[in-house]
Amino acid sequence: MDEPLNLVLFSGTDDKLQAAAVLTAGAAALGKPVNIFLQYWALDAFRAAKIGDDHGLAPEAGPAGRIAVDALAAAGQATWAETLRQAKDLGAVDIQACSLSMDLLHLESTDLDSLVDGVEGVTAFYLNAGEGQVVFI
Amino acid sequence: MPVVEITQTVDARGLSCPMPIVKTAQAVKPLPSGAVVELLATDVGSIKDVAAWCRATGNELIEQTSDGAVYRFVIRRK
Numbered sequence: 001m002d003e004p005l006n007l008v009l010f011s012g013t014d015d016k017l018q019a020a021a022v023l024t025a026g027a028a029a030l031g032k033p034v035n036i037f038l039q040y041w042a043l044d045a046f047r048a049a050k051i052g053d054d055h056g057l058a059p060e061a062g063p064a065g066r067i068a069v070d071a072l073a074a075a076g077q078a079t080w081a082e083t084l085r086q087a088k089d090l091g092a093v094d095i096q097a098c099s100l101s102m103d104l105l106h107l108e109s110t111d112l113d114s115l116v117d118g119v120e121g122v123t124a125f126y127l128n129a130g131e132g133q134v135v136f137i
Numbered sequence: 138m139p140v141v142e143i144t145q146t147v148d149a150r151g152l153s154c155p156m157p158i159v160k161t162a163q164a165v166k167p168l169p170s171g172a173v174v175e176l177l178a179t180d181v182g183s184i185k186d187v188a189a190w191c192r193a194t195g196n197e198l199i200e201q202t203s204d205g206a207v208y209r210f211v212i213r214r215k
Contacts, residue, residue: 029162
């Protein structure tokens with residue numbers, strides 16, 4: 001359990017971010033460190049001004065998927081941001097923004113939600129990943 | 138059967154995966170060794186998740202029951 005779980009988040013839709021948050025919280029509950037690297041549209045969803053917005057769903061969700069996701073939310077499912085906050089409270093969860101994506105989106109550190117711990121390049125991400133699995137979402 | 142004294146109850150009824158485990162882990166963390174936590178959950182995934190979590194973390198699952206709608210787990214802290 002000592003090797004970290006390393007998640008590269010690329011997609012910025014609420015369903016994929018929710019799935020990533022669930023994987024993170026589960027690992028944190030087991031005492032497994034988690035490194036999250038935010039790229040492209042996932043990083044965009046972590047803007048402080050946009051984190052609570054509706055970020056849509058992956059294309060495969062379709063209208064029926066939209067209804068199913070809304071029903072879970074109405075039943076009180078925690079949002080992905082709240083799930084990540086709880087995971088950080090529980091264990092070693094480090095969330096880093098990809099510096100290239102910061103440039104792409106013209107973002108400064110101060111634009112990001114407090115869930116994000118810092119900005120790093122891909123080399124630092126791999127170094128921290130060690131021998132742990134890397135999952136791309 | 139000896140009566141087990143519950144130190145704390147985690148009510149995770151209505152919460153979806155992974156919140157029952159997250160809430161349990163949060164509750165167990167500050168407690169002393171030997172403390173007993175009762176978890177109430179409705180997420181069907183919690184049946185396997187609680188057992189797996191206990192195995193991985195070394196905490197002991199001492200009781201597991203269900204009335205069909207609610208799953209009840211009793212866990213003794215490592």
